[in-house]
Amino acid sequence: MNDKPFYIVGFMGTGKSTLFSFFKESGEVADLDSVIEAMTGMDIATYFDRYGEKAFRDVETEALQRVDADYVLTGGGVVERPENISWMRERGTMIHLNLPFEDCWERIKDSNRPLVKKGQVEVQSLYKRRDALYREADESVDASRTPQDIAEHIIRLKEGKA
Numbered sequence: 001m002n003d004k005p006f007y008i009v010g011f012m013g014t015g016k017s018t019l020f021s022f023f024k025e026s027g028e029v030a031d032l033d034s035v036i037e038a039m040t041g042m043d044i045a046t047y048f049d050r051y052g053e054k055a056f057r058d059v060e061t062e063a064l065q066r067v068d069a070d071y072v073l074t075g076g077g078v079v080e081r082p083e084n085i086s087w088m089r090e091r092g093t094m095i096h097l098n099l100p101f102e103d104c105w106e107r108i109k110d111s112n113r114p115l116v117k118k119g120q121v122e123v124q125s126l127y128k129r130r131d132a133l134y135r136e137a138d139e140s141v142d143a144s145r146t147p148q149d150i151a152e153h154i155i156r157l158k159e160g161k162a
């Protein structure tokens with residue numbers, strides 16, 4: 001059993017937040033966006049609109065350093081700051097949910113994620129740029145399966161049975 005946190009990273013739409021209920025039985029779970037919403041008292045879209053991305057990244061780093069859970073479901077942009085990547089790799093294990101851009105886009109295009117407003121072309125170039133950052137993860141997991149299969153695979157990794 002690996003007692004250190006597993007940080008789940010991946011682009012918007014890879015299904016990180018959906019894993020919440022599947023991890024519940026195996027330990028403490030925290031969704032970083034929910035932590036941020038509790039800290040700021042507003043939803044992510046409102047915070048972005050009011051204060052911009054730079055301020056959001058500051059709160060995100062603070063939330064990452066504050067959170068204490070077995071499974072931490074991050075937001076897709078957590079890898080934007082090298083210090084966040086170092087934090088996750090030093091404190092625990094970084095797990096990358098890997099899914100092609102087209103599938104991510106289908107899942108997020110009608111959502112109210114603030115970055116989606118930039119449109120498909122810009123979001124795709126963000127995906128390409130971040131790809132190299134997600135590769136810093138300790139493990140890459142195929143996110144094209146069901147949430148249950150993905151969660152079971154990650155739980156097995158954490159429990160040292162994979």
Ligand SMILES: Nc1ncnc2c1ncn2[C@@H]1O[C@H](COP(=O)(O)OP(=O)(O)O)[C@@H](O)[C@H]1O
Binds near residue numbers: 012143146150
């Ligand atoms: N494994 C999956 N297979 C199919 N659809 C999924 C899967 N995981 C999540 N989804 C759907 O994709 C969308 C984004 O999921 P979400 O968990 O919010 O992603 P993230 O937190 O990585 O941005 C939601 O509509 C969700 O129902």
Ligand SMILES: O=C(O)C1=C[C@@H](OP(=O)(O)O)[C@@H](O)[C@H](O)C1
Binds near residue numbers: 033074
């Ligand atoms: O990729 C990003 O920069 C973001 C991803 C979002 O989380 P999800 O990856 O859970 O959608 C959320 O933190 C915010 O909208 C910014």
Ligand SMILES: [Mg+2]
Binds near residue numbers: 017018033074075
């Ligand atoms: Mg999420």
